Amino acid sequence: MTQLHRLPTDALRVEPWANGGGSTTVLATGPDGSAWQWRLSLAQIDQDSDFSTLADTRRQFVPLDAPVSLHFAHDKVTPLLRLQRASFDGVDAPRAVLADGPTRAFNLMLRGQAEGEVIARPLNGAMVMSGSTSARWFMHVLAGQATLKTGDEQLPLAQGESAWIEPVGGQSWRIDGGGEIVLVRLNH
Known part of the structure; x- marks a missing residue:
């Protein structure tokens, strides 16, 4: 989940x-x-x-x-x-x-042993992200709109809104929408 x-x-x-x-x-x-x-x-x-x-x-x-x-x-x-x-x-x-x-x-x-990466990109349709138990994700909607989806859970986000995605047990998750997003992967 x-x-x-x-x-x-x-x-x-x-x-x-x-x-x-x-x-x-x-x-x-x-x-x-x-x-x-x-x-x-x-x-x-x-x-x-x-x-x-x-x-x-x-x-x-x-x-x-x-x-x-x-x-x-x-x-x-x-x-x-x-x-x-x-x-x-x-x-x-x-x-x-x-x-x-x-x-x-x-x-x-x-700082210290913290590891992470920023990915800024257009969003046109759907992106499927593979789950990992060693990372958590942050997403900011720069332009347009996006909906985060996993299992039965959905979270719509408008321009300027942000959310955390915390994969549990390595489950994959998905982003649907159009515009531009900033994703950040932070390793545990």
Whole structure:
């Protein structure tokens, strides 16, 4: 059996960036909010901005609305199209340069032994996800709508809504809909 849980919108909180350059909506942290090993968030980037330096943190960053170029030390530049992921060490804090105006960005931050992956993609019809007892999933509907399905359980989600998918016993689950989604796999 798989359990589906909508993320309550009243659970979301906005926090200032550690360097004071903007704010981020924290979607979830775990396993402990104050000493998290993983953190999921949505950042609003309105202007070229420096990332906060975060020691002992690995980051995955996905621009959601417009391309972004990440400018790292030693003249390394990583151009990203929307929905394209970059992974980097939080100590190597880049500068985000906006070529086509403001964007939101999805962030996965990992510490210690935590492992995970962000997948941002279009949704057109159905996706079947194989179950695993070693991972839990998070889904955010970026655009359009989606319905999570497993067994007799269904959970419809509209644009801007998020949910947890917790496979039990390795049961597969399914996503139906149209639009764009962000999936995050977190290993236990």
